[in-house]
Amino acid sequence: MKAKKVGKLVLVTVLAAGIAGCNSAGNGAQTSAPMEAEPNFTYTGKGPITAIKDAELSILATNAWTTNVDLAHAQIVQKITDNAGIKANWDLIPPQNYADAVNPRLAAGVDLPDIIYMPDQDQLMKYINSGIVIPIDELYEKYGVNLKKIYDQSPDVKASLTTPSGKMYYVPQQTLTKNYMPVFMVNERWLQTLGLQEPTTLDEFTEMLRQFKAKDPNGNGKADEIPMSMEPKFLEMAFGPVFGLDLSNQFYADDQGKVHFSYNEPAYKQYLTYLNSLYKEGLLGVDYASTTSDQVTSRISQNVTGATFNFSWYMSMVYSPLFKDYNPKEPIFKGILPLKGPNGDQFYVGRTPVSGIFGISRDSKNPALAFKFLDYAVSEEAQTYYTWGIKDDTYTEKDGKKQFTTKGQDNDYIQKLGIGPVNLPNIQSAESADALVPAWHSALDKKLESYIHPPFPFVYALPEEASTDSMSMPDITTYVEEMNFKFVSGSLGLDQFDDYINTLKSMNIDQVIANKQAQYDRYLAAQKK
Secondary structure, three states, X not given: OHHHHHHHHHHHHHHHHHHHOOOOOOOOOOOOOOOOOXXXXXXXXXXXXXXXXXXXXXXEEEOOOOOXXXXXXXXXXXXXXXXXXXXXXXXXXXXXXXXXXXXXXXXXOOOOOOEEEXXXXXOXXXXXXXXXXXXXXXXXXXXXXXXXXXXXXXXXXXXXXXXXXXXXXXXXXXXOOOOOOEEEEEEHHHHHHHOOOOOOEHHHHHHHHHHHHHOOOOXXXXXXXXXXXXXXXXXXXXXOHHHOOOOOOOEEEOOOOOXXXXXXXXXXXXXXXXXXXXXXXXOOOOOOXXXXXXHHHHHHHOOOEEEEEEEOHHHHHHHHHHOOXXXXXEXXXXXXXXXXXXXXXXXXXXXXXXXXXXXXXXXXXXXXXXXXXXXXXXXXXXXXXXXXXXXXXXXXXXXXXEEXXXXXXXXXXXXXXXXXXXXXXXXXXXXXXXHHOOHHHHHHHHHHHXXXXXXXXXXXXXXXXXXXXXXXXXXXXXXXXXXXXXXXXXXXXXXXXXXXXXXXXXXXXXXXXXXXXXXXXHHHHHHHO
């Protein structure tokens, strides 16, 4: 997770120089989008979006994550374009190498499509300042029927995507923020075998791991139990909040609105001390830094691991069904409430609402049509397609309540249909997830909801802030990762923690925090507006 962040930050300085030179009008020169009027047509927020015959839009975006699905020809995507009354000329690239493929095209800045799914969230405003994408404020005021509804419900999203100068450039793709989040999961059968209750505190959790390791809970007479298995990217997300930290997002704001760098806090030393103790006891495996998702799944299927951490979805849709005698009414791997830590903290960290952004390029011949398509694509009608699929095929509706059909519960079928298309500004739905998972799972999700804390918000950086971040954060992130492994594994003693903090100060972390504080203050001010 951190490696990706570093890569993006390093790339910023290269791209900023390259794409700035491609803007003949100068940085930020275009201040308003040209309007294409249709005097005999009124856009209502529903399809069709135009009366122009044979209207076309070119769209550059990601394809599906599964290689056997082509979203350009998926039925749900086709429904959206047909309803809009346009032909979409899709240029779809696999998400695994999307940024690598798209960044050179944006750096060249020529022959851009009408709509671009941006390779990152443009926090440092490199694409905005280069003029590659146009401001959409006028288009939003004139045609933003559906986007205005979304922003009325989620003013924080609008605040995040409003630049310091008060302009908007992007239409968001949104994810769930407090439902079906990553959680601790434990093997309920192991608990029953050992006569244990679900742990509620960090101490209880640690004692549970000790008993998992020593008392043969899988009952095979072998000492083959691996008490806890998880991918390393989840370790910080799992245990950071127990100590009041948001390590996965690096920064957090306290109740007084003061911004902190989680890896620079006294509580981080507590976190390291705890993980080091797990490592020394054999409760955190020696391979913890390289454990893969496939390894976790394999260990659960072999009934040799008792605890993990992953997105809530996995407890009933992946892990529990690995057991041949699984009864959907009775969980085997089940999520638990967040552990109460030594300082009284008890929460899980949610996700930022914006998972991706779509911009209208300066080369678009009809920006109004492009915006209307994006606005229709976030309509309630479009969202129903994204989350439920095709009526009477993947879902039925009675008395206003939707229910998935047998086809709708077939993952392969709905994926090929284009469910949740990543090439459109879809919004994930907790309602459809509730309809797919067992009743115990959806009920637990609602119970967990009150324990989800929002992460540090996405906020645009001013030029001087962007310069400091791009120069300092790659080295800081690399240093933090290296020292984290040394402290946890014990190759470096925690008596060196003060030296670690002093090194961070010498790497300009205080100025980076000050920049984040300024960004957070702007975010709060934008929300009030």
